[in-house]
Amino acid sequence: MKRTVAALATLTAGLLTLGSAQKVTTPTIGIALAQTGNVALLGQEQVIGAKFAEKHFNARGGINGTPFKLAFQDAGGDENGAINAFQNLINKDKVVGIVGPTLSQQAFAADPIAQRAKVPVLGPSNTAKGIPQIGDFIARVSAPIAVVAPNAVKQALKLDPKIKKVAVLYAQNDAFSVSETGTFQETAKAQGLNVVTVQKFQTTDTDFTTQVTAVLNSKADLVIISGLAADGGNLVKQLRQRNYKGLIIGGNGLNTSNMFPVCQKFCDGVIVAQAYSPAQKSAVNQTFVKEYRAQYKKDPPQFAAQAYAGVQVMVEALRVLDRKKKLAQWDLGELRTALNKQILAGKYNTPLGLISFDKDGEVQQKEFYVAQIRMKDAKNGSFVYLK
Ligand code: 1QQ
Secondary structure, eight states, X not given: OHHHHHHHHHHHHHHHHHHHTOBOSSOEEEEEEOOSSTTHHHHHHHHHHHHHHHHHHHHTTXXXXXXXXXXXXXXXXXXXXXHHHHHIIIIISOOSEEEOOSOHHHHHHHHHHHHHHTOOEEESSOOSTTSGGGOTTEEESSOOHHHHTHHHHHHHHHHOTTOOEEEEEEETTOHHHHHHHHHHHHHHHHTTOEEEEEXXXXXXXXXXXXXXXXXXXXXXXXXXXXXXXXXXXXXXXXXXXXXXXXXXXXXXXXXXXXXXXXXXXXGTTOEEEESOOTTOOOHHHHHHHHXXXXXXXXXXXXXXXXXXXXXXXXHHHHHHHHHHSOGGGSBHHHHHHHHHHHHHHOOEEETTEEXXXXXXXXXXXXXXXXXXXXXXXXXXXEEEEOO
C-alpha cells in the first residue's frame, strides 16, 4: 500500500513536470465565441473578424516566419458553454491565450478559470463594469459600455432636442444589460431628462406586451433598450407595431445587422453607439475594410473589428516574445505568463485605432461613434454613421 502511494506520487510528479515542460510547437490562439444559439447573432460576426485577422497576419509572416493557428471552441450563449470552451482550449488545445467569450455574463463565469490556469484572456466584446478586474490575466479590447453608451444619448438629443421623457428597458438576467442600463439611466438624468419608466425583461422573452404597454402609458419620447439581439429586435418590432413613434436607442446587444431579420423594416431609425468605424484611417483597418467588402459586399461591423483586434494584439505580443527567444523554445506555462505581461506592455495599431492597456487590462481607446440603422426594405439595411 505504502509503495503504491509512493509510486503514484512519483508518477504524478513526473506527469506534472511533463505538463509544465510542454513546448510550443505551433503557436495556437484560442477563440471561445458563441457559434450556435441566439447569442451567435453576435458571435458570428466575431468569428469572421478573428478569421480575417488570422489570414491577414499569417499572410504577413505569422509570428516572425512561423504561422500561428486559431483553435475554435463554441462557447454557446451561456456560462457553461463558455466554461467548457475555456477548459478545452486550456487543457486540450494548449493555447497560449484566449480571445473570448462573447458576453460579459459568460466572462464573469469563465474568465476565473483562465485566471487560475494563468492563461491570458482578451475580451473581444465584454463591456460590463468589472471585467478587467476579474484578475491580472484578464484584459479586454472592447471599450467599457460606461464610456461608449453615453454617446448614443447625446446623439439622440441632437437629432431631437425636444426629448424630455425617457423609458428605459433592460434584460435583468444579463450582466452586460444590467451594467449598460445603469449607464444609460445616469446619462439620461445628467442630460436633464426624466426617466418616466424602467421596465425589465429576460433575454429569452419573445412577448413584450407588458413592457410596451408601460412605455406607451408613460408617454415617453425616447426609448432606450439594453438587451441582446433577438429579444432587443423583438422589443423594437413590438413597440413600432403598437405605434410608438419616438426615437429608440439600442445598446451594444442590438449592434448587429443579424437583428434585421427580427425587426425587419421596424429596425429603421434605431440609434446605436459604436466603438468602431469603417472610416478609421489606420492602414490595417483600410486593408480589413477592403478585404471584408470584397467578400461580404458591406462594411465590417464593430464585433468583427474588435475580434480582429483581439487576435492582432496576441499576434503582435507573440512576435515581440519570439524575437527574445524563439517560441518553440518556450515552455507553455512560461510563455502564457510572458504573453500576458507583453500584451499589457504594448501599443497596437488596430482597426479600432491605436490602443493600449492600463495596469488593470482596461483598453485605452480614443475614438467613438454613433450610427443609425437605415432599412432599404424588410431584409436589407445598414448602420449609417452620424456626425
Ligand atoms: C457584453 C456585450 C454584449 C452585447 C456583447 C455581444 O457588450 O456582454 O458585454
